[in-house]
Amino acid sequence: MLPYAADSLEPRSGQAPIRRVLVVDDSPLQLKILSSMLQRWGLEVSQAQSGAEALQVCDRLRPDAVLSDWMMPGMDGLEFCRRFRTQCGERYGYFILLTSKSDKAEIARGLDAGADDFLTKPVNAGELRARINAGARILQMQRQLSATLGRLQAAYDAVDRDLRQARTIQEALVPRRSRRIGASQVSLLLKPCGHVGGDLVGSFSHCERSVGLYSIDVSGHGITSALMTARIAGLLGGDFPDQNIALERIVHGTLFRPPEEVARRLNDRLVADPGVEEYLTMAYAVADLDSGKVELVQAGHPPPLLLHAGGGADFVGQGGLPVGLIPGARFERLSLQLRPGDRLLLYSDGITEALMPDGRQLDLAGLRALALEVQGQGTEYLDDLFWRLTQRTRSGVRLEDDVSAALLEFGGIQA
Known part of the structure; x- marks a missing residue:
């Protein structure tokens, strides 16, 4: 017309x-x-x-x-x-x-x-x-x-503001990047590839003799995954031990539940939620800081990397089922022994699957080599690890997946 x-x-x-x-x-x-x-x-x-x-x-x-x-x-x-x-x-x-x-x-x-x-x-x-x-x-x-474009821009600006606020909230899920427990230290790294991400790292402790730390990767990206990480952070938070499903209250104090039981409890909760299709992979470890004994569970997550004080590094674990994918899933406990100066690195696949200039992934061998060349301690070590990773990738400082890591540095029994 x-x-x-x-x-x-x-x-x-x-x-x-x-x-x-x-x-x-x-x-x-x-x-x-x-x-x-x-x-x-x-x-x-x-x-x-x-x-x-x-x-x-x-x-x-x-x-x-x-x-x-x-x-x-x-x-x-x-x-x-x-x-x-x-x-x-x-x-x-x-x-x-x-x-x-x-x-x-x-x-x-x-x-x-x-x-x-x-x-x-x-x-x-x-x-x-x-x-x-x-x-x-x-x-x-x-x-x-x-x-129409003006209305779309206004809607985008509103969403962008909300996502920036969501990022601030998600960053608050990792309030302290480093904490010293006795002679040992736990350090955390969280780098979402967008405004918000599906990775989560954290640690908690109820005494000076033991610590729990975890690395979690929720399936997918964006807001849905970020909401899931917020929920998991509430279940494994250190600020409110009474709400932490990894801790068991007894008459005379608090104990860490076995890692495989923690994975099972998480699995039962996620599977029971109607309409929730997301699942997660997880590496969760409990370390006795007196003896150096570590018990951990690897639920579909990349294998933790044990960096020896005298040099060299070994991967721990063979895989396992993700959490929240199959009803009634069972998980296996792994054990290892830390020596003074050893480091245990939990990390997400955003590191091992980072693309190199030739189109191949960094993979486990590349991570081992990268981790052994990094210097420093605590958050300095993790920041250097992330920086070196960005220098190797095909896209420079921009990564295609969230990157996160939790590092336990075992200092031995404190005098």
Whole structure:
């Protein structure tokens, strides 16, 4: 449907997309003829006899459409069109070039300069009206699109603000990146690849003789995964031991539940939730800081890396089932012995699956080599590990998955 009636340029309903038209021609006669046609159709017409004058008029009136002669002394129609496009910015104006040229190469030049349409001189009234109607349809669609994009941008900005706040909340799930317990130390690293992520690391302790630490990776990315990590953080938090499912209250104190039981409890809770399709992988360890004995469970998570004080490193574990995927799943307990100076690294697959410049993943062998070359202790060690990883990846500092790690540095029995 045309935005104007067939015998005039009056809008059928609402405000017409084209109301103000600028006519540019160095011929006073042509200006008079074209202006008369347009005014007869109810349009507001302005005139200019040169490109420079036309730019001044455009700056003042912002016309909806322009009819400009191609051949003019000084600034021709092509140059005027280019400057008009620059001057208009985001507010689009329909531009018609008046020309006697019909060569395809010349028409291409006009289109490259920013012209929307062409009219051959002398101008036919019926053809001019048809071109104006075509321009009105295009402007109407363009302005509707701009309005839609504006609403989308506003919605995006609102979501972006919410996601930034969500990131702040998620960062609060790891309030302390490092904590010293006796002669040992636990350090944490959490680097979401987007605003929020599905990785979670943490530690908790009810005394100076033992500590629990975990690395968790929820399936998927984004808000849903982040909500799941928030829920898990509440179940394994250290600030409220009474709510921590890894701790058991007894008459004379608190004990750590066996790691495999913690994984089973988490699995039962997640499987029982209706409508929740997400699952998680987890490496969870409990360390006796007097003896150096560590008991852990590997539930579908990458195998923990044991870095020996005297050099070398070994991976621990063979895999296991993820948590929340299969009802009634059972998990196996692993045990290892730490020596003073040993380090235990729990990490997410965002490290081992990081893509290298040749398209291959870093993999376990690459992580072992990377971990052995990193220097420093505590958070300095983890920050250096992350920095070196970003230098090796195909995309530089931008990683395609969340990266997280928890590091236990065993200092031996404190004197």
